[in-house]
Amino acid sequence: MRSTDPRRHVPATGHAQREPELRLYGVNACLAAFAARPHDLRKVYLSEARLPRLREVLAHCVRARLGYRMVEEDDLRRLAASSHHEGVVFDMRPPQVPTLGQLLQSTVGTNASLLLWLDGVGNPHNLGAVLRSAAHFGAAAVLLPPGSGLALSGAAARVAEGGAEAVPLIRLADADAAQQQLRAAGYRLAATVPRGGQNLFECELAAKTVLIFGAETSGIGANLLQAASLLVGIPGSGAVESLNISTAAAVCLAEWRRRHPW
Numbered sequence: 001m002r003s004t005d006p007r008r009h010v011p012a013t014g015h016a017q018r019e020p021e022l023r024l025y026g027v028n029a030c031l032a033a034f035a036a037r038p039h040d041l042r043k044v045y046l047s048e049a050r051l052p053r054l055r056e057v058l059a060h061c062v063r064a065r066l067g068y069r070m071v072e073e074d075d076l077r078r079l080a081a082s083s084h085h086e087g088v089v090f091d092m093r094p095p096q097v098p099t100l101g102q103l104l105q106s107t108v109g110t111n112a113s114l115l116l117w118l119d120g121v122g123n124p125h126n127l128g129a130v131l132r133s134a135a136h137f138g139a140a141a142v143l144l145p146p147g148s149g150l151a152l153s154g155a156a157a158r159v160a161e162g163g164a165e166a167v168p169l170i171r172l173a174d175a176d177a178a179q180q181q182l183r184a185a186g187y188r189l190a191a192t193v194p195r196g197g198q199n200l201f202e203c204e205l206a207a208k209t210v211l212i213f214g215a216e217t218s219g220i221g222a223n224l225l226q227a228a229s230l231l232v233g234i235p236g237s238g239a240v241e242s243l244n245i246s247t248a249a250a251v252c253l254a255e256w257r258r259r260h261p262w
Contacts, residue, residue, distance in 0.1 A: 023154045024090045025080040027053065032162030033092055034060075040093040044068035045079055047087035054088065084158060094152065097168045100178055103141050104185040112207040112260035114253070115187065117143045119224055120215035121150060121245055127169075128159025129246030130213075135163030137253040138262065143178070143210070144171045145224075179227050182210055190230040191220050192252060194242040197233030204230075205256050213245050 021042060024030050027050070034041060034057055044061055046054055048070050061068045076085045098106070107113045116130065116139055127142075127150050134142055144150055148171065157164040172178040179189065188206040191197075192213050212228060214220035225231070234243060234251055243251070 020094055021091050022094045022152065022157075023080070024092055024157050025076075025082065025085040025088060025154050026158035026161075027086045027088055028161045029154075029157040029164065030088050030090045031057075032165045033090065033095075033157070036165040037092075037095065040095070041066060041090060042093065043091040045071050045076060045089040047071070047073065047076060050087040080154060082155065082158075086158075095165065095168070097170055098141075100143070100170055100172060100181055103168070103170060104181060107140060107185065107208075110208075113187070114139045114208075114256050114260075115141050115143055115182070115210045116249060116253075117145070117189075117210050117212040117224075118148070118150065118245075119145055119212060119220050120218050121148075121213065122215065124150070124153050124156040125159050126244070126246045127152075128156040128161075128164070130249045131156065131160035131163040131167050131169070133163075133246065133250040133253050135160070135166035137250075137257045139167055139253060141168045141170050144169065145175045145178075146172060175224070188230060189228040190232050191225050191228035192248060193220070193225075193231050193233055195233065197231040200232050200234050200252060200255055203232060205259050207260050209256060211249070211252050211256070213249055216242070216245060 024033055038060055041060070043066060044054070044057060046068065058068055060066070071079070076087065076089055077083055079085070079089045114137070116134055118127070118130070121127065131142060152164055152169050182189065185208070187208045187210050189210045189212060190205070192211060212220055212224060232252070234248060242248070
């Protein structure tokens with residue numbers, strides 16, 4: 001069912017070299033990706049019930065000579081590898097992502113900028129929820145350290161509900177070098193911790209902040225904790241040890257934005 005492009009480059013070995021593709025599913029995720037970068041669309045699969053919602057997309061497919069197919073529920077579930085496809089699956093080229101240096105250059109002259117650093121986080125649904133909150137509160141990017149198993153996926157993009165198109169996911173080449181770049185650009189590193197941190201609602205949150213979040217089981221790595229100039233905790237009743245990372249991120253994002261409104 002996958003489309004082929006006879007115009008693509010074929011190396012001398014005779015083996016076809018495919019462009020990298022990202023399989024997206026879910027109405028909001030797919031439509032947000034199409035709105036942001038229609039030139040990256042490669043193929044569309046949809047249920048008959050989604051025809052009215054996707055007329056503009058299908059018209060683009062006709063103009064650009066891209067394939068689209070109406071398929072049944074079982075096919076959509078198989079294509080998406082999920083029952084949460086919402087009647088639509090897109091094959092798209094992955095988004096172009098800036099380097100950390102390019103991102104920092106774009107923030108020169110800005111009064112306030114927030115970045116999120118995810119250390120050891122591995123759940124794509126948590127990533128999607130973080131991207132959704134990051135987009136809502138206007139974070140500039142989500143940073144992934146070397147060795148992170150996270151990547152933008154169909155599952156993460158669906159949970160992000162369009163947030164994956166608004167917030168770039170930047171994989172860092174070297175954690176120590178990245179910290180130096182961030183400090184040189186005026187950012188303060190703030191690590192979130194379940195115990196022993198300053199009260200989020202009372203501590204100083206700099207206008208340019210990198211909020212660091214760790215995995216729920218292992219937390220933030222020791223080296224990164226030592227590198228942070230601020231340890232932050234979210235006060236609570238004590239009935240549970242900590243919040244899920246996506247919930248904690250939303251709380252911290254909201255508090256930072258309250259301090260530094262648009």
